[in-house]
Amino acid sequence: MKKVAILIPEHSTIHVVAITRFMFETVNQFLIGSGREKLFEVKLVGQQRQMQLIDGPFMVSPDLLIHEVSDTDLIIIPPTAGDFRATISANQNSIQWIIAQHQKGAEVASLCVGAFLLAATGLVNGKKCSTHWGFNDDFRAMFPEVILQDGKIVTDEDGIYSSGGANSCWNLVLYLIEKYADREMAILTSKFFAIDIDRTSQSSFAMFKGQKEHQDEAIKKAQEYIENNVEEKFTVEDLAERVALGRRSFERRFKLATNNSVLEYIQRVKIEAAKRSIESSRKNINEVMFDVGYTDTKAFRSTFKKITGLSPxxxxNKYNKVDYGIM
Incomplete structure (x- = not known):
């Protein structure tokens, strides 16, 4: 029997907690139905007897308080809402409990932005971690020592797991079901819950916003030029000259300010513009390519797939729903 402790943090949301528990209990029912014994003992664990959830007038009564859990095989950290620093402060007892349980051999899995609580334990320092793509910049700013995996749905390193954002949570739960049960149970569960099993990237959902929460005005000027001139072709030297910096200094400061190299930033801005055009216009792929400053079809398609996980x-085919009318 695998003991699964689903943590109910302060500021948590109800839907992920409920569905995660339901998925593990559904696997138990599948196993019983096939003549086998159930595999998971699932408990909700919290700091208090009554936990106020963030999304509406909901309260949860955990099965156990954290100090009542002597040992567990797996801890699941669901996402929270609101200010991450405030959430971490409110969950210090749970953070210490996670660390202590991990030292006893428990594995730990974070779902979506539950990665912020996971990272606050220090257990992923120097290790890979995923979170919701929309909070990558916040995560990097708070936890620079963690190796954030852009776009990854599931990360797994040394018994610590994390997932991408929103519905990517369920792919990590399926991953854990396959690990603890078997592939057959994971496939059956994916079909029952209508989840696309083995999805590996959230890149196609990501929207590049640029990192402008910094004080380097020269770099902001360069960013604005890149974003306002997506149709142009320009080099790193061109941009450095435009903001009156030497190339080496410009590249160093750009990386420090934005967490992207200059070329990465240019590519991501251009591909984001291409994505918006593909989603909402009747233009063919070559027209879109020229509009964002690419002339080499192979280079454009390669860069587009590297960033989004899909070819143009x-x-x-996935996102363009423009009504072309009757031909």
Whole structure:
């Protein structure tokens, strides 16, 4: 029997807690139905007898308080809402409990922005971690010692797991079900819950916003030029000259301010513009390519797929719903 402790943190949300528990209990029912014994003993664990959830007038009564859990095989940290620093402060007892349980051999899994609580334990320092793509900049600013995996749905390193954002949570739960049960149970569960099993990237959902929460005005000027001139072709030297910096100094300061190299930033801005055009216009792929300053079809398609996980045609088929009328 695998003991699963689903943590109910302060500021947590109800839907992920409920569905995660339901998925593990559903696997138990599948196993019983096939003549086997149930595998998971699932408990909700919290700091107090009554936990106020963030999304509406909901209260949860945990099965156990954290100090009542002597040992467990797996801890699941659901996402929270609101200010991350305030959430970490409010959950210090739970953070210390996670660390203590991990030292006893428990594995730990964070779902979506539950990665912020996971990172606050220090257990992923120097290790890989995933979170919701929309909070990557916040995560890097708070936890620079963690190796954030852009776009990854599931990370797994030394018995510590994390997932991408929103519905990516369920892919990590399926991953854990396959690990603890078997592939058959994971597939059956994915079909029952209508989850696309083995999805590996959240990149196609990501929207690049640029990192401007810094004080380097020269770099902000360069960012604004890149974003306002996506149709142009320019080099790193061109941009450095425009903001009156030497190339080496410009590249160093750009990386420090934005967490991207200059070339990465240019590519991501151009591909974000291409994505918006593909989603909402009747233009063909070559027209979109020229509009964002690319002339080499192979280079454009390669860069587009590297960033989004899809080819331009696949992206168009997935997201373009423009009514072309009757031909």
């Amino acid at each position: 045609i696949e992206y168009k």
